[in-house]
Amino acid sequence: MAARMLGRMHPNLYALGAIAMWASLATLGVSLTHVPPFLLTGIALIIGSVPAWPFVLRDPRQWRIPLRTLALGVYGLFAYHFLLFIALRHAPAVEANLVNYLWPLFIVVLAPVVLPGVRLRWAHIAAALLGFAGAALAITSGRGLSGTLAWGYLPALGAAFIWATYSLGTKRVAAFPTTAIGLFGLVSGLLSLLCHVLLEPAATLQGRDWLLLALLGLGPLGAAFFLWDKALKLGDARQIGILSYATPLASTALLVLTSGRPFSLSIVMATLLIMAAAVLGMRAR
Structure with missing residues (x-):
């Protein structure tokens, strides 16, 4: 019954x-700032893979995928986080995060380049x-940017490009089961974890920490990737890219709620802009 209900879900619901x-992710990350980032990511990604294990034990063919497909998956999950961590170490965090969030825009504008039969309309752009x-506006909270030039912006841009592509x-x-995620x-x-051993202190x-890592792995670095894959398999990549701008807004709003700070005008304005973008993107045909 649950499988049939999931099968009838609109692709955008998987994306949401x-x-x-x-x-x-940001709220959990704040509580784990003392954990080296590659160690945190390594443990969380391995925990995030656990829900797929029972399906693979029942049918090992679930993970018998072409090497090209596996390379694409590692390119997405590992290379993205690797470049993002490099960027956050060598550029101001707010600005690096802003550059990183070019990935929804890249998904929209690169869709006609990567996917056959897909065209952009002015409404998508x-x-x-x-x-x-x-x-x-959500990321900067209405504050001005530092204007500092740093080479760390390049890996942030690379991370955005990698996640989009x-x-x-x-x-x-070739089609692969979502359990391959x-x-x-x-x-x-x-x-x-290998990067942690080579690049970070023990x-x-x-x-x-293990409890928070389990939440991180089962949620934003686990189940989220399975849902994202399902959304992309079934939905319109242009619309999904536009919806993705809700991620930094929701992340900032959750941080505000958990910290007890009042909502600022910039959050309200960011909400209105992203809602307008979503409506415009949904109406584009």
Whole structure:
């Protein structure tokens, strides 16, 4: 019954489910700032792959995918996080995050390049730009940017490009079961742990850390990827890209709620811009 209900869900609902989980990433990350980032990502990605294991044990063919498909998955999950962490270490965090959130715009404008039979209309472009304006307002909270030039912006731009092309690329490779996302996460998690051993100091984790890592892995670095894959397989990549601008807005709003701070005018304005982008994008045919 549950499987049939999921099968009838609109593709955009899968995307919104992933976005809702990614909204908790910053809040959970704030509680785990003492954990080295590659260690955090490695453990969380491996935990995120666990829900796929029972399906693979029942039918090992679920993970028998072409090497090209596995390479695409590792490119998306591992290379994206690798470049993002490099960017956050070598550029101001707010500005680097803003550059990173060019990925929804890249999904929209690259869709006709990567996917056959897909064309852009003016409404898609206008919606993507409106969404980016809303995301920028949410991320910066209405403050001015530092204007500092840093080479770390390049890996942030690379991370945005990688996530967009990975997302679109899943529609170009041979069809694969969504459970294969678990294999992407497992391999990417092991590579992240290798980066931790080579690049980061050793760290000791407490019981609370493991609980938060489990939440991180089962949510934004686990189930969210499965939902995202389902959305892209069934939906319109242009519309999904526009909807994705809700991620930084929801993330900022959740941080405001958990910190007890009042909502600012910039959050309200960002909400209106992203809602307008979503409506415009949905109406584009």
